[in-house]
Amino acid sequence: MMSARRMLRKFLLVQALAGTAIALAAWRWFGAAPWAAVALGLASVVLVRLAINMNNFLVSACFASPTPPEFRIGWAGRVRLLAEEFKSSMLHTSWFMPRATACMRVYESSLVPAHVPPHAPVLLVHGYGCNSGYWSYLIPRLDRARISHASVDLEPVLGDIDGYVPLVQQAVEELCRATGAGQVALVAHSMGGLVVRAWMRVHGTARVARVITLGSPHHGTGMAKFGRGPNVVQMRCNRGVASDWLQELGRSEDPATRALITSIYTHHDNIVSPQTSSHLPGARNIEFGGVGHVALGCNARVLDAVMGELAALSPRSMPHTPAPSLLLVDDDAFMRELLADAVQGQGWRVLTAASGAEALAVLAREPVAVVVSDHVMPGLRGAALLEQVRQRYPGAYRILLSGSQDEGAVEITSALASGAAHRFLAKPWSGAVLLAALHEAFGLQQARAAL
Structure with missing residues (x-):
């Protein structure tokens, strides 16, 4: 039985031998x-x-769905897209996954800060050709949140x-026994999302608090025609028509089951193509x-969305109140990561x-209680963005950074x-001052909602 760990180690050995042969030839000859x-x-x-990564993007373009205007990117964006995907692929296949084994970490309720709402435990399910090492970026966030x-x-x-399916069932039951929880949240990448849906078809949704899929080919992918194995055949999409297996899976789900699923996907996926195959009615x-596709597991914006979905969960026995949303806007990826880290674990x-354009797209698809925006950004600057927010979403509290x-x-x-x-906060901002301002903002929002 071939495991991903063993397969990737062989792949690394082949690369090492090829590199050594080239080096010896250059030296001796x-x-x-x-x-x-x-x-x-x-x-x-x-x-x-790198050529393999570039080829994936080129081939996937043959099956691609039209990119909505708000998600189109220029050449600079395409270079960043390729660089992030290449980096993610290299790290996962050459470092994280060849060393990884499935694991469990349980946090006692006494170790969870009082201000943090209770969380359902999380089961992580990887995709095709991967293993549990795929979650090397998400796991530290779960640890910081004591999930x-x-x-x-x-x-x-x-x-x-x-x-x-039996592997998932066993893992769910073991996690429930270890934590004492009645339900789990399942976060799944790519094929893993289909595995979780197949598991729900067999075992139902009594154990499900939430299912979050990342780049899952819910309606198949044209790229599957180049893969091997029964699972690849099940994931195929031929001229826009999903495989019989996928169609049967879809017919097995009722509206209540679909309502438990959050599908997170990217319009520039280089493995799931057409990209709208991940859109699940x-x-x-x-x-x-x-x-x-691979970068979905390490991109800060995507992981923020995953943690936000998890933060909104509470045990089904308790009244379910979605966590209020905080939107952080900054064109600098490093600053966005600093801001996100500074406000994690507060229940938001x-x-x-x-x-600014991406912020407006976020606001158009979901309610946001507080918006924090940098001012000096290319295109729509922070002050102009917040003016548009004031006009379109006057209920949102607005904080400007510069x-x-x-x-x-x-x-x-x-x-x-x-x-x-x-409110205005100057950079470099203090974590204590920022959190105080945000708690005040959310407090005002709660007081307004109670009126």
Whole structure:
């Protein structure tokens, strides 16, 4: 029985042998210096891996669905897309997954901060050709939030999707026993989303608090024609028509089952194509742009959305009140990550946007209680964005950030005077001051809702 770990280790060995052969040939036959020969061997392997990634994007374009205008990207965005997907693929297949084993981590309720709402434990289900190492970016976030979690390895790699159902059932029952919970949230990537849906078809939804799928080919993918194994056949889409297996799976689900699912996907997926195959009618669908298939598991914006969905969960025995949403807007990815980390664990659902246009797209598809926006951004600047928010979504509390009060000082002053911004915080911001301002903002929102 072939495991992903064993398969990837063999793949790494082949790469190492190929790189070594190239280095030896350059040294012995072409007289290259030893360091240059080693560099050439490494570069050759990296370039081949890069070519594979680029080829995935090119081939997937043959089956692609039209990209909505708000998610279209230019050449700079495409370069960032390829760079992130290549980095993610290299790290996962060359480091995380060859070393990973399925694990479980349980947090006692006494260790969870009092201000954090109770969470359902989380089961992580990977996709085709992967293993539990795929979750190396999400697991630290679950740990910081003190959310109990477990992962499962779906083996054999080239198996039948229905054959993975007993593995998921066993993992769910073990996680429930270890935590004392009656339900779990399942987060699944790619084929893993279909595995979870197949599991619900057999075992029902009594154990399900929420299902969150990332880039799952709910209606199949044209790229599956190039793969091997029964699971690949089940995931195929031929000229827009899903496989018989996928159609039967869809017919087995009622509206109540679909309502338990959140489908997160990207309009630039390089494996699931057409990309709208991930849009699941009756489910909560969250769209992204500028993110590749593997990168869904490590992109900060996507992980923010996953953590936000988990933050909204509470045990089914308790009244369910969705967590209020906080939208963080900054064109600098590093600053977005700092902001998101600073506000985690407060009981808010944290969303992020990389531009004013992206922020408006987020606001158009879901309610947001508080918006925090940087001011100096290309295109729609923060003050102008918050003015549009004031006009379209006047109930949202609006906070403006800026690291250069001289640049745009007039715009900032005008935004505060007009009410476009309720509050201004200067960069570099203090975590304590930011949290105090946010707690005040959410407090005002709660008081307004109670009136």
